[in-house]
Amino acid sequence: MRKLQQFAIGQRWLSDTESELGLGVLIDVDERSVSILFPKSDETRVYARNNAPLSRIIFNVGDSIQDQEGLDWIVEAINENHGVLRYHARRIDENGQDVVKDLNETRLGAHIQLSKPLERLLASQIDYKEWYDLRIQALLMQAQMSRSPLRGLLGARVGLIPHQLYIANEVGTRLAPRVLLADEVGLGKTIEAGLIIHQQLKTGRSERVLILVPDSLQYQWMIEMRRRFNLQFSLFDLTRTAAIREHDPYLNPFLTEQRIIASIDLMLDHPDLHEQAIEAGFDLLVVDEAHHLMWSEQEGGNDRYALVEDFANKTAGVLLLTATPEQLGVESHFARLRLLDPQRFDDLDRFLEEEEQYQQTAKIAEILMSDEPLDSQQIQAIEALLEHDFTDEPEQRYRAIHELLDRHGTGRILFRNTREAIQGFPGRDCQPVALPKPEDWNTTGKLREQMWPEEQQLDGTWMETDPRVTWLLEALRTDLKHKKVLLIARSGPVVEALENALRLHAGIRTAMFHEGMSLLERDQAAAYFAEESYGAQILLCSEIGSEGRNFQFASDLVLFDLPANPDVLEQRIGRLDRIGQQNRIQIHVPYIEGSAQERMFRWYNEALNIFSNISPTAQTLQENFIVELKDCLLSDLSEKFEALLEEVNQQRQLLEQELQEGRDRLLEYNSCRPKVAQRIVNALEDYEDNSLVPDFIRRFMSSTNIDFDEQSNGTVIIRPTDQMQVQGLQLDEDGMTATFYRDQAQAREDAQFLTLEHPFVESVMEFINTQSFGSANVALLKSNAIKPGTILVEIWFKLNAIAPKLLNVPASLPKQLIRVLLSENGQDLSEKVASHVLQPYIQHLDNNNARQVIKARREIIEERYQQALDLVKTQLPQIVQDAQQHYQNRWQHEIDRLNFLKQHNSGIRQDEIDRLEKLKQEGLAALQQVNISPEAVRVMVSVKP
Structure with missing residues (x-):
């Protein structure tokens, strides 16, 4: 069998990254994309033509093939017609008759087996002992991972933060989740969404x-x-979509990629792209900044709301992200819930009535969560809600809380954690620096010229007279000398000018981070800044520095200028004010006295109080008073400005008080059940403490001539070489810096986090799954208990059930791998002698002697192999029966739970239950078709120690 890469409808292809889909058939092809139907798993994939992860499968004369009826044939000749093959094949039927048939490759069965260990062994294609051991270890690790509840949570470069992992686990394991993620700023909604997407x-x-x-x-x-998350998303803007359509006017651009990021404004400005994105279809929609989706009962939704509603109605899974779920009014909050479940949230008045009822439920839950004893009236109220008897005991309280949480109205659809509930934030202090105004400072021009005059002089001459530069140089030499300092300014040229002055004229160790740098250069700058002893004292960032990177190890932030938007200011501060910060953050704000800069500082500080605390109302208040604010910023209208500051401050306090009074503590508890969350954290820590990945990857690289260099700081540099003995791995030509340790991966943004879910490790596993690597070996077995020259035969079989990945059918198999160990005379030693017991006594045998062993014992090896296959086949019916029972119980438990909850919580969707029932039946049917494939065979020759 060989592999080819030319496309024609009807050809059979194998996915390089998802071999479990089985053998696919090409059903559509154009200049940019190919569509492959995988019949066995009932999946269709659309791939970009120029980088499709596919292998064309062509069988050779003498190969065994299987048709769609499951009959086996031997290939005798091959013909080709317009790129599609016709196999002339022969088989002996059940009556012993010789049958000849021409089989189009479209008629081949979907199951395919790439490795034939026995054939390789008998042909003396013998692998190294280390390769054989690596193959077995990889298969065992994959089998263990398929059963692990941690699938999808292992590979992310994130801290083990309980509330984030709780939400990811709760939402990510659902089929077609539709939820609103509404954690406060700094608690990691983007990480939660990323974890859910990843899972x-x-x-x-x-x-x-x-x-x-x-x-x-x-x-x-x-x-x-x-x-x-090691997830490659394609950014679709007008330039990209236009280029695709220019190349092929009839091609839907959104079908060229599987994972896409696009601007809402792009869709609004170009309705044709909106229609094409809808037509392309997606499994999961994620919408950030969802508080911009406005709606009222009288006027309906704004254009953003209508656009997202269109997508939400046609997409199974929807994640909406907002830090302020009720900030813009209860109507808009209801409307966002309505996007997620229009049947459940179809009437605003009824929603408001239910919310009042849930407030009562929340009050009872608060009483249960307190340590105070309950009186008889409270117990009666609890019994009325639970609809069964209740006694005031710790275990009964715990159960009652969880029953109320499961029944809570928005408990399955809305998740909101607050800083007050999570805690662990040291706080922040503002350090204003008022600087005297230079004589030539602009106080009459446009607002942009008054606020950011340095951007008008790209040659850097502004630095000669700007007092902020002098202050910064002095501060870094004195008060901030032994501290890590993050500086953020609006633009790249300003950052470059400042960095040049600090490094060349003041001798300060600096690093730079701006949009003009490549991702690799930014990584290197961030890593240099992160180094404790010899790293940069200051990292100077343009506005991009307030997006996507976190530097919790630093606690001093210099705002060289102030942005016009309070959300952007909060993003800047949020680079340091996040979970994991150990110190109070010091925010240094230099500004020119009597200028628009001072007035903007006072607006943020005195009206919005944004430097001291997260202000959930800041953006709304600024939008409401934007006209008055601009007038005051442009001119020194002292009396008017003072009145504005006072009015907005009072409104802010009232709004914040209303939000505090409206806190739903039951919802907060439901958004992070501490004991459940901690169990997830503990499970991840235990897994990583006992992970076999570091040892496995080191051995794999060493045995296949991949260059790796262990560093003293806990990282490893991995590079491809000309002598590499494997191909097709996810490894760039330039190599990569990596680490096996989560803490190190978080501290060093340039180091990739190697786990079983990292693309490089996954490609190693996929290589082993689809290639013959390590599948045949002959070795010496040092033993006094076995007569010298006697052989033992060890065969590993894998149980396969081809089904859609989401069913995770293999997890229900009590055994995914079966090892059979037979003596030369056919005695079954599988249970008596475990693999790990033999391992210390097995040694390498050179290929010349190994070939002699195969030649001399060929007949016995074939007999033992057939005996092993028969032994496994006798176990198969019981394995399938046990697997079906386990699979039935696993899915039925969740179906029963949701059916029960549906009686008390209308937030449970019937379509969710129906889909679970359908998938349960599909999985049970797939388990009926479990088949056996040999994965590895080893012959061991006994010798004296």
């Missing part, structure tokens, strides 16, 4: 993902998905 993709629950964001956040999301 959905890794488990097969989603394949096609569309992320809709404001223009300013496109690159942040693209970088975040790549940097933290």
Whole structure:
């Protein structure tokens, strides 16, 4: 069998990255994309033609092939017609009759086996002992991972933060999740969304993902998905879509990629692109900044709301992200819930009535969560809600809380964690620096010229008279001398001018981070800044520095200028004010006295209070008073400005008080059940403490001539070489810096985090799955208990059930791998002698002697192999029966739970239950078709120690 790469309808192809889909058939092809139908798993994939991860499968004369009826044939001749093959094949039927048939490759069965260990062994294609051991270890690791509840959570470069992992696990394991993520700023909504996306993709629950964001956040999301989750998203803007359509006017651009990030404004400005994106279809829609989706009962939704509603109605899974779920009014909050479940949230008045009822439920839950004893009236209220008896005991309280949480109205659809509930934030202090105004300072020009005059002089001459530069130089030599300092300014040229002055004229160790640099250069700058002893003292960032990167190890922030938008200012501060910050953040704000800069500082500080605390109302208040604010910024209208500051400050306090009073503590508890969250954290820590990945990858690289260099700082540099003995791995020509340790991966943004879910490790596993690597070996077995010259035969079989990935059928198999160990005379030693017991006594045998062993014992080896296959086949019916029972129980438990909850919580969707039932039946049917494939065979020759 060989592989080819030319496309024609009807050809059979194998996915290089998803071999579990079985053998696919090419059903459509054009200049940019190919569509492959995988009949066995009932999946269709659309791939970009120029980089499709596909292998064309062509069988050779003498190969065994299987047709769609499951009959085996031997290929005798091959003909080709317009790129599609016709096999002339022969078989002996059940009556012993010789049958000849011509089989088009379209009639081949979907199951394919790439490795034939026995044939390779008998042909003396013998692998190294280390390769054989690596193959077995890889198969065992994959089998363990398929059963792990941590699938999809392992590979992300994120801290093990309980509330984030809780939400990711709760939402990511659902089929077609539709939820509103509404954590406060700094608690990691983007990370939560990324974890959910990652888990959905890794488990097969989603394949096609569309992320809709404001223009300013496109690159942040693209970088975040790549940097933290190893997910490659394509950014679709007008230039890209136009280029695709220019090349092929009839091609839908949104069918050329599986994972896409696009601007909401792009869709609004170009309705044809909106229609094409809808037509292309996605499994999961993610919408950031969802508070911009406005709606009222009288006027309906704004254009953004209508656009997202169109997508939400046609997309199974929807994630909406907002830090302020009720900031813009209860109507808009209801409307966002309505986007997620229009049947459940179809009437605003009824929603308001239910919310009042849930407030009562929340009050009872608060009483249960307190340590105070309950009186008889409270117990009666609890019993009325639970509809069964209740006694005031710790265990009963715990159960009652969780029953109320499961029944809570928005508990399955809305997740909101607050800083007050999560805690662990040291706080922040503002350090204003008022500087005297130079004589020639502009106080009458346009607002841009008054606020950011340095941007008008790109040659850098502004630095000679700007007092902020002098202050910065002095501060870095004195008060900030031994501290890590993050500086953010609006533009790249300003950052470059400042960095040049600090490095060349003041001898300060600096690093730079701006949009003109490549991702690699930014990574290197961030890593240099992160180094404790010899790293940069200051990292100077343009506005892009406030997007997508976190520097919690630093606690001093210099705002060289102030942005015009309070959300952008909060993003800047949020680079340091995040979970994991150990110190109070010091925010240094230099400004020119008597200028628009001072007035902007006072607006943020005295009206919006944004430097001291996160202000959930800041953006709304600024939008409401934007006209008055601009007038005051442009001219020194002291009396009017003072009145404005006082009025907005009072409104802010009232709004914040209303938000505090409206806090739903039951919802907050439901958004992070501490004991459940901690169990997830503990499970991840235990897995990583006992992970076999570091040892496995080191051995694999060493045995295949991949260059790797262990560094003293806990990283490893991996590079391809000309002598590499494997191909097709996810490894760039320039190599990569990586680490096996989560803490190190978080501290060093240039180091990739190697886990079983990293693309490089996945490509190693896929290589082993689809190639013959390590599948045949002959070795020496040092033993006094076995007569010298006697052989033992070890065969590993894999149980395969081809089905859509989201069903995770293999996890229900009690055994995915079966090892059979037979003595030369056929005694079954499988249970008596474990693999790990033999391992220390097995040694390498050179190829010449190994070939002699095969030649001399060929007949016995074939007999033992057939005996092993028969032994496994006798086990198969019981394995299938046990697997079906386990699979039935696993899915039925969730179906029963949702049916019960549906009686009390109308937030449970019937379509969700129906789909679970359908998938349960599909999985049970797939388990009926479990087949056996040999994965590896080893012959061991006994010798004296």
